[in-house]
Amino acid sequence: MTDQPLAPIARPDGSTLDLIRVQDVATRANAAHRAMGTELLEVERHGVTVAVAWRPDLTEAEGGLAPGVLAALLDHACSLAALISLDDESRFGTTMSLRLDYLEPAQPGRPVRARAERVSESTGRMVVRGSAFHSELPERLLAVALCTVATVT
Amino acid sequence: MTPVEGLIAQTPHFRFLGLRPGPQGSLVLPVAPERHASDRAVIHGGVLSALLEATAVLHLRTSGAPRARTGELTVAFVRPGRLVDTTATARVLRRGRRFAHMQITAWQDDPAAPTAIGYGIWVLEP
Numbered sequence: 429m430t431d432q433p434l435a436p437i438a439r440p441d442g443s444t445l446d447l448i449r450v451q452d453v454a455t456r457a458n459a460a461h462r463a464m465g466t467e468l469l470e471v472e473r474h475g476v477t478v479a480v481a482w483r484p485d486l487t488e489a490e491g492g493l494a495p496g497v498l499a500a501l502l503d504h505a506c507s508l509a510a511l512i513s514l515d516d517e518s519r520f521g522t523t524m525s526l527r528l529d530y531l532e533p534a535q536p537g538r539p540v541r542a543r544a545e546r547v548s549e550s551t552g553r554m555v556v557r558g559s560a561f562h563s564e565l566p567e568r569l570l571a572v573a574l575c576t577v578a579t580v581t
Numbered sequence: 582m583t584p585v586e587g588l589i590a591q592t593p594h595f596r597f598l599g600l601r602p603g604p605q606g607s608l609v610l611p612v613a614p615e616r617h618a619s620d621r622a623v624i625h626g627g628v629l630s631a632l633l634e635a636t637a638v639l640h641l642r643t644s645g646a647p648r649a650r651t652g653e654l655t656v657a658f659v660r661p662g663r664l665v666d667t668t669a670t671a672r673v674l675r676r677g678r679r680f681a682h683m684q685i686t687a688w689q690d691d692p693a694a695p696t697a698i699g700y701g702i703w704v705l706e707p
Contacts, residue, residue, distance in 0.1 A: 453620050457620035458618075458619050458620040458625060459614055459615050459616065459617070459618040459619070459620075459625075460616060460617055460618060460619060460625035460627060460628050461625070462615075463615060463616045484593055485593045485594070485596070485597045486593065486594050486597060487592075487593045487594060488592055488593075488594060489588075489591045489592050489593075493594075494592070494593075494594035494595075494631075495631075495634050495638075495651050496594055496595075496598070496627075496628075496630070496631025496632075496634050496635060497594055497631070499627050499630040499631050499634060499654070500625065500627025500628060500630065500631055501627070502627070503625070503626045503627035503630060504625075504627055507626075522658065522661070523658055524657070524658055525655065525656060525657050525658065526626060526630055526655070526656045526658070527653070527654075527655045527656075528630070528651075528653060528654045528655070528656075529652070529653045530650070530651050530652060530653065530654075533650070
């Protein structure tokens with residue numbers, strides 16, 4: 429795996445985070461996602477989109493990206509959305525829970541994207557929701573997630 | 582090769598994670614930081630979720646439901662997952678004709694101090 433320079437990510441209005449640092453956390457500093465080849469596609473003010481390419485070593489027996497890969501991608505997207513929404517890395521605590529609903533299996537040969545966004549923030553915790561889909565078929569969701577992140581107040 | 586070993590061998594992502602059968606029907610994630618760690622020197626929550634999902638699905642697929650698929654899974658990250666081998670066990674809460682309710686526990690040194698707990702529903706396709 430070579431370390432190509434990170435492609436620039438557009439900064440949403442109101443965000444002050446170091447986006448190179450965010451991209452590093454999303455794709456390199458997190459070893460599990462570095463090993464999966466996870467990419468950061470877009471940063472919104474309270475959300476994020478990440479993607480993983482189809483790879484034969486990340487599949488289930490039927491040939492699509494495995495449910496565990498979708499779990500890892502949605503967990504990551506939800507954590508990143510919380511970090512971006514907080515706009516302060518020191519306030520990110522830990523992921524406390526992750527609820528996943530699998531709607532249909534990922535199709536062989538197709539990459540998967542996950543988009544996550546903040547639902548609400550209350551004292552000490554943030555609720556984030558995410559969805560996973562094939563880039564070419566964004567209206568057909570593969571899985572949805574609801575995640576609670578503990579925040580530092 | 583046991584049935585669980587056979588299914589792991591047929592499932593590329595289970596091999597990618599390095600899963601192997603443990604004692605008494607458990608599943609072991611032999612920790613490999615370069616594949617399993619987050620950016621904080623703990624096991625990534627998504628990898629723990631994948632371990633719980635794999636444990637339940639392997640349990641069902643080797644006990645009479647070869648086409649069982651994960652419908653939903655809720656994971657509580659109870660403790661940080663240190664970078665050590667992690668074991669998971671699945672328990673059937675109820676198994677009907679179409680659905681199975683499962684509880685899965687992942688632990689490290691002490692089964693009484695779980696790292697992550699999962700609950701979910703598996704669809705038992707005919």
